[in-house]
Amino acid sequence: MEKKVAHNPEGCSKHLLAIRDTMELLSGKWKIQIIGALLLNDKVRFMDLMRTVDGIGAKMLSKELQELEINQLITRTVCDTKPITVEYQITEYGKTLKSVIHEMELWGTKHRQRLFETVE
Amino acid sequence: MEKKVAHNPEGCSKHLLAIRDTMELLSGKWKIQIIGALLLNDKVRFMDLMRTVDGIGAKMLSKELQELEINQLITRTVCDTKPITVEYQITEYGKTLKSVIHEMELWGTKHRQRLFETVE
């Protein structure tokens, strides 16, 4: 009996690996939302993010920001102001995620519409 | 003192909500990989997926497939063959995720290249 498996080990896993890489950087409940906020605003303070990203707590926010900084998707700048403020800004590299996130936004919007249509 | 917060509650949260919606459907270690495999092959059996999606266990695979089916991204067809086989297939609706996943794949590929370049 011949094999009929068409699972193309090399080509297939290469695609899946890339997808996996992307997901790893963006996984979790908050990272994409933070990036999304930073894509819209450019230069946002910690407390602004607390208000923008609905429901996030201080611990999560600071942890996620650290990870994003390590991956060079954002920069962190401490400002020498009255009460110390910190500005987060998306990097040029971070901006390359724009297309990915935009597609997610488009799809999410249509999906939500579809859910409402189905109910009616 | 005037407010200098520029967090645009309505417009902003609408974008973030859509992103959140998409992420929710695709979150977890396996779902996108499964969809990716189904996008490449169209009609894949359970055991094929076990082999294609590297490292997944039976429990996870069947659980993830159930969730994808509930969300109408894939269909499940039981075939009346010698040892019973089950074919999973992506739906037309599931195919609309193609652009999202494709962007992820592109970005992941470039990101991996960038990592190697930086090391050199």
Place this chain on the structure above:
DNA sequence: GCTATTGATTTCCTTTTGGAAACCGGTTTC
């Protein structure tokens, strides 16, 4: 001196996720 604000960190806890192994039921092959 007390309180508020900003940007965190730490502790403690609960929930979610994921994995390994056993088992099941049906069918085929030896």
Place this chain on the structure above:
DNA sequence: GAAACCGGTTTCCAAAAGGAAATCAATAGC
């Protein structure tokens, strides 16, 4: 009848993710 293949489910456990609240350090205003 034993073993193997297919497509699961169940149990039991470990690890990861996430949240609430307390704390902290610096500074500003009252």
